[in-house]
Amino acid sequence: MTSYIEPLAQESTPSIIADKLRRAIAHGELKPGAQLAEAELARQLGVSRGPLREGMQRLTQEGLLVSIRNRGLFVIDMTLGEIRDMYLARAAIERAAASKIVADGNHEAAGKELLTLVRKMSDAEGDPAAVGETDIAFHELLVQLAASPRLSRIHKTLITETRMCIQALEATYSGAEARVAEHQHIAEAITAGDHLLADDLLAAHMEDATTRLTSR
Structure with missing residues (x-):
């Protein structure tokens, strides 16, 4: 199975990170309802937490991620x-x-x-x-x-x-x-x-x- 969460092969930017995460969500690597573990994702992508947070914020604005207060970020569940x-x-x-x-x-x-x-x-x-x-x-x-x-x-x-x-x-x-x-x-x-x-x-x-x- 293709993994979309892997070290970036070029300079990391929030847009590249957002695209990686978007593809991971689309192809089920990050499943509906899954919580995003920031430290683990940063390690897997080989990036610092700053650009990762910006990338995740873009997906939150798109509606693919949802922020739950005091719990964290989650992939949306398609009701x-x-x-x-x-x-x-x-x-x-x-x-x-x-x-x-x-x-x-x-x-x-x-x-x-x-x-x-x-x-x-x-x-x-x-x-x-x-x-x-x-x-x-x-x-x-x-x-x-x-x-x-x-x-x-x-x-x-x-x-x-x-x-x-x-x-x-x-x-x-x-x-x-x-x-x-x-x-x-x-x-x-x-x-x-x-x-x-x-x-x-x-x-x-x-x-x-x-x-x-x-x-x-």
């Missing part, structure tokens, strides 16, 4: 309500991204890039982990293609929270064939410049994921 709220926010961000892609006139090139990932997802059928990673990559690319730094910045935190839910999602989500079809239809709508269809498909996609996760 059913928080899952619903996270997907509500993701739907807003990704629908806005699709709208901007079409409005900017870049929809054909963007759609082709998204369809490349759909083919990769199809090729990965039989490997749930690979399908899940490609699923995430599709949505990350969708927002990146909108070329909106603010949408991308907000989306990064939401994707981290999504990754925290992946294990539960794999147990309740549709098979790979259905997932491929959903993403292909979204990509095709964007390729065609059909903003209204892309918007409807993204809304339905997020609603489906929310229902499956919160009905377990």
Whole structure:
């Protein structure tokens, strides 16, 4: 298993530390509800406590860590309500991204890039982990293609929270064939410049994921 908490290979900065911790949370190395042991993390990362505290503060501001008075810092635990709220926010961000892609006139090139990932997802059928990673990559690319730094910045935190839910999602989500079809239809709508269809498909996609996760 890849470890995201390891000595930094370059000059330590709060942003690098925050990224390491964000990845550790996203991939389950720091589990939901876990308390962050400052001294141990500083040792593992090979940094002093000052930059580590700044990095952790960034994740607290993002909402990935929560400070409990007289107890310390903890990784958030994704409750059913928080899952619903996270997907509500993701739907807003990704629908806005699709709208901007079409409005900017870049929809054909963007759609082709998204369809490349759909083919990769199809090729990965039989490997749930690979399908899940490609699923995430599709949505990350969708927002990146909108070329909106603010949408991308907000989306990064939401994707981290999504990754925290992946294990539960794999147990309740549709098979790979259905997932491929959903993403292909979204990509095709964007390729065609059909903003209204892309918007409807993204809304339905997020609603489906929310229902499956919160009905377990």
